[in-house]
Amino acid sequence: MAVVDQAKANFILSTLKNMEYGSVIITVHDGTITQIDKTEKTRFAASKSSPVKNKK
Numbered sequence: 001m002a003v004v005d006q007a008k009a010n011f012i013l014s015t016l017k018n019m020e021y022g023s024v025i026i027t028v029h030d031g032t033i034t035q036i037d038k039t040e041k042t043r044f045a046a047s048k049s050s051p052v053k054n055k056k
Contacts, residue, residue, distance in 0.1 A: 008033050 015024055015038055022040035026033055 004033065008036070012036065 012024065012026065015036070019038070019040055021043055022038065025035075025037040025039075027035035027037070
């Protein structure tokens with residue numbers, strides 16, 4: 001198991017702390033982190049519109 005650079009560990013933790021929805025993908029080659037990808041989603045509350053009733 002390789003030793004993780006403190007700067008990379010801090011970057012990963014910071015990314016996770018600032019993310020509400022999404023994913024973080026860490027790419028490792030020969031025991032070394034070579035790439036970190038972040039995909040963040042923005043969610044909006046679903047609004048329910050009330051149906052229009054016909055008045056007679």
